[in-house]
Amino acid sequence: MKHIWWKALCILLLVYTLLMTFYVGLNPGLIAVSSSTVEPGYNEFTLVGYNTTFESNKESIQVFLRSDSSFICTEILEIEDEDKVKFGFISPANLPTPSLDIYCNNNNDGTLFLANALFVEGYTAGPLENSCEVKVEKDAQTAFGYPFQPRIFESIRNLMLHVPMWFTMFVILFISFVSSIRYLSKPKIEWDLRAETSVNVGLVFAILGLITGSIWARFAWGAWWVNDPQLNGALVTTLIYVGYVVLRAGINDDMKRARVAAVFNIFAYVILFILLMILPRFSEGLHPGKGGNPGFNTYDLNSSLRAVFYPAVLGWILLGYWIYHLRLRMNRVRHKLYYDE
Amino acid sequence: MLQRVLYLIRHEARMEFRQQHTLIGIALFALSTVYLCYQAFQKIDQGNVWSSLLWIIILFTAFSAIGKSFQQQNKGLRLYLFWNVAPGEFILAKVLYNMLLMLSLGFLSFGAFILFLGSAPFESEMWGPYMLGIVLGSIGFASLLTLISGIAAQSDSGVGLTAVLGIPIVIPLILLLNKYNSNILTNVPFSENVENLAFLGVLTLGILGLSYLLFPYLWRD
Numbered sequence: 001m002k003h004i005w006w007k008a009l010c011i012l013l014l015v016y017t018l019l020m021t022f023y024v025g026l027n028p029g030l031i032a033v034s035s036s037t038v039e040p041g042y043n044e045f046t047l048v049g050y051n052t053t054f055e056s057n058k059e060s061i062q063v064f065l066r067s068d069s070s071f072i073c074t075e076i077l078e079i080e081d082e083d084k085v086k087f088g089f090i091s092p093a094n095l096p097t098p099s100l101d102i103y104c105n106n107n108n109d110g111t112l113f114l115a116n117a118l119f120v121e122g123y124t125a126g127p128l129e130n131s132c133e134v135k136v137e138k139d140a141q142t143a144f145g146y147p148f149q150p151r152i153f154e155s156i157r158n159l160m161l162h163v164p165m166w167f168t169m170f171v172i173l174f175i176s177f178v179s180s181i182r183y184l185s186k187p188k189i190e191w192d193l194r195a196e197t198s199v200n201v202g203l204v205f206a207i208l209g210l211i212t213g214s215i216w217a218r219f220a221w222g223a224w225w226v227n228d229p230q231l232n233g234a235l236v237t238t239l240i241y242v243g244y245v246v247l248r249a250g251i252n253d254d255m256k257r258a259r260v261a262a263v264f265n266i267f268a269y270v271i272l273f274i275l276l277m278i279l280p281r282f283s284e285g286l287h288p289g290k291g292g293n294p295g296f297n298t299y300d301l302n303s304s305l306r307a308v309f310y311p312a313v314l315g316w317i318l319l320g321y322w323i324y325h326l327r328l329r330m331n332r333v334r335h336k337l338y339y340d341e
Numbered sequence: 342m343l344q345r346v347l348y349l350i351r352h353e354a355r356m357e358f359r360q361q362h363t364l365i366g367i368a369l370f371a372l373s374t375v376y377l378c379y380q381a382f383q384k385i386d387q388g389n390v391w392s393s394l395l396w397i398i399i400l401f402t403a404f405s406a407i408g409k410s411f412q413q414q415n416k417g418l419r420l421y422l423f424w425n426v427a428p429g430e431f432i433l434a435k436v437l438y439n440m441l442l443m444l445s446l447g448f449l450s451f452g453a454f455i456l457f458l459g460s461a462p463f464e465s466e467m468w469g470p471y472m473l474g475i476v477l478g479s480i481g482f483a484s485l486l487t488l489i490s491g492i493a494a495q496s497d498s499g500v501g502l503t504a505v506l507g508i509p510i511v512i513p514l515i516l517l518l519n520k521y522n523s524n525i526l527t528n529v530p531f532s533e534n535v536e537n538l539a540f541l542g543v544l545t546l547g548i549l550g551l552s553y554l555l556f557p558y559l560w561r562d
Contacts, residue, residue, distance in 0.1 A: 246502070
């Protein structure tokens, strides 16, 4: 029973995170507006929201436009349903900037925001006459929900599947690195078995990370593969460890295979560490937190996302270790059988 | 120690010059690849294309030059060296010799490239920093691929393994070099580019240190 508590924890965490990943809803947000050009005179637009409650909060709903730091008020023409509201306004004579942000207020959803949604054609630069007095403040989101991010939308749930794969891979590959060092300092076949098993398990997680990342990239960035330092790093890591597997397959003598593989493993891990830690700092990328810092504080994590994301990371790491542990025991038995024959 | 390293480098060079066909073969490989690029592109005006193509040629030249640096040793010589030379000295000599080899091959490719494909993207003040990039790149390739080819030589499956093991690790290095040299050709100020150079230096030193530490384990056989 002593060894079972972390397995129970692993199952508990994964069940919790998988349920939460797909069950928790997204916070309200604005998706689109019916047209993006503003012509002189009176204009009518339909604003489309997501998970919003326009109809249930008819009294408090308010739509206004922002140009630089001044606001244009609009009138609400019709509330079609919970997600659609029709508003109209007269295009003002002078504007500080030609692009307008749309803000939408109601008591339940708080202040929602759609950046650069409208574009005024043939505008004349100048201060806005009779700027509208509004209070822009974001109400605290009391409901438990994932943040609404433009372009990402519902796929933000993938954070709980994609990112833990890489965390797990790094932990498992670290086991292999340490085992290789221990093998070189004291050549016992046990350390070699550990190194080999953990590389195999780490590779599975790397491939899972590539697949989940590729699907997410298709959705958020529009392509299955993009040029990004993180993606280069992921591909390089995967290829290096595939090389490790190929290297092992090419050597027949047991002791020699263990020694050469350990040397390559240590070399690869240290070089990889230098490259992955420092290289992303030198180029811009599409991943969040880029532009100087590869850390992940700048993911827009809200408290509900954190409450699922951190347990997910721990759960997947435990699962990876569990798989590694099982395979290691299997390989030990296989090795013993092979030598007893 | 320094004396023995120097002696080993001289020995390595003498061996190579005695079998001239390998050296000439690699030089011919570099030249014919450049000529192939000339046939395909005729003339390149865009700085980054020019630079990337040159790096790809140098990369493959490096693989064919260094990939077999551990292959052609005979057993008797190996045993003799094993008893008389420390492994650290041996790998240091190997790396230094490969650096010299790669420097000459790098500049050979560079010269041939200018001869055939023109130096259209260049302005007069770019030559110095650009050549510095080629020097550091050749040194980086040589140090990285020496240990990799030492590892690959231990395998029973032959020369092809150097590429399988080496190319993934070389990708970030070549990205960095390409960025540095493309930056020069697209007029990015040198002060913004110098951090690439510093990183290249740190990486090469790291590789050298690791090679020195790890080679003794490959050496005992």
